[in-house]
Amino acid sequence: MSKKKKKYYTVWKGHHPGIFETWDDCKAQIKNFEGAQYKSFTTFEAAKKALKGNYKDYIGKSKTYQSDLSESQLKKIGKPNYNSISVDAASSGNPGKMEYRGVDTKTKKQLFIQGPFEEGTNNIGEFLALVHGLAFLKKQNSDRIMYTDSRTAMSWVNKKTCNTKLKRNEKNKPVFDLVDRAIKWLETNNYKTTIVKWETKAWGEIPADFGRK
Numbered sequence: 001m002s003k004k005k006k007k008y009y010t011v012w013k014g015h016h017p018g019i020f021e022t023w024d025d026c027k028a029q030i031k032n033f034e035g036a037q038y039k040s041f042t043t044f045e046a047a048k049k050a051l052k053g054n055y056k057d058y059i060g061k062s063k064t065y066q067s068d069l070s071e072s073q074l075k076k077i078g079k080p081n082y083n084s085i086s087v088d089a090a091s092s093g094n095p096g097k098m099e100y101r102g103v104d105t106k107t108k109k110q111l112f113i114q115g116p117f118e119e120g121t122n123n124i125g126e127f128l129a130l131v132h133g134l135a136f137l138k139k140q141n142s143d144r145i146m147y148t149d150s151r152t153a154m155s156w157v158n159k160k161t162c163n164t165k166l167k168r169n170e171k172n173k174p175v176f177d178l179v180d181r182a183i184k185w186l187e188t189n190n191y192k193t194t195i196v197k198w199e200t201k202a203w204g205e206i207p208a209d210f211g212r213k
Contacts, residue, residue: 008047012037012055019047030092035116039211059210069202077202082106086147086198087133088208089125095166098122098175100129102136103208105147112136119172124179126153127162129208130195131182137193147198149206154195160186 009020014029014036023040030036037055041047050058069077082105089100099115112132115125130153133146148154156162162179166172198206205211 007040007042008044009038009040010047010050010058012051014038017051019044019051027092030097034097034118036092036097074202077199080105080147080198080203081145081196083143084145084147084196085111085133085137086206086208087126087129088149088206088210089122089129090210091120091122091125095119095121095172098125099210100125100132101208101210102129102133102146105207108207114178117172117175119166119169120175121164121166123150123152123156124162124164124166124175126150127156128175128178128182130154130157131185134191134193134195135185135189138189138191143192145194145196147196147206147208149198149200151197154197157186157195 006021007023009023009026011017011020011026011029014033016029018029020026020029026038026040030038039050039055039058041050084105085102086105087100087102089098091098097116097118098120099113099117101113102111103109104111114128114132126148127150130146130148130150134157137144137146160183162183164179168176200206
């Protein structure tokens with residue numbers, strides 16, 4: 001059995017900014033901290049360098065991915081279509097602080113970002129990211145496809161619903177306001193964008209990934 005690789009967590013914004021050696025220690029710094037900024041690194045040196053830099057220069061950037069799939073499996077899946085955008089969500093806790101964003105698949109240039117919201121779930125974030133992406137591409141009259149790594153969110157968009165078990169309350173009202181708007185948009189708009197499942201096992205993390213854990 002291979003030993004789990006050690007990670008170092010850089011916290012730019014939190015109760016106590018710095019570098020932490022466990023996810024639990026990192027989580028303690030970001031829990032209930034509005035606008036927390038953090039990411040994991042594989043070496044202390046990389047985490048230290050990142051701490052001196054800007055958070056926005058590091059989110060979504062990861063090392064070259066080596067797939068465990070066979071050559072024939074990779075050939076069958078093929079390469080990503082770079083005439084596309086990619087969306088993803090991140091939540092610290094489920095429910096917990098949640099945010100989502102969309103990027104250009106090839107360049108990873110950020111096209112939109114929302115959050116962090118005080119309370120949401122990863123699935124809700126993935127759903128909102130998809131609908132935001134659909135509206136974004138329609139407004140641009142773009143023929144690009146859109147990648148997501150969430151089958152659940154794809155299903156919700158197809159059904160024009162957000163089938164979350166999260167109960168509405170004052171804390172998550174801003175998120176549910178967006179959910180209601182997203183459902184209304186799906187019910188009242190036609191779109192030509194094709195939503196495609198990102199093949200994580202073949203291509204690595206989706207380009208819009210926040211690179212947190």
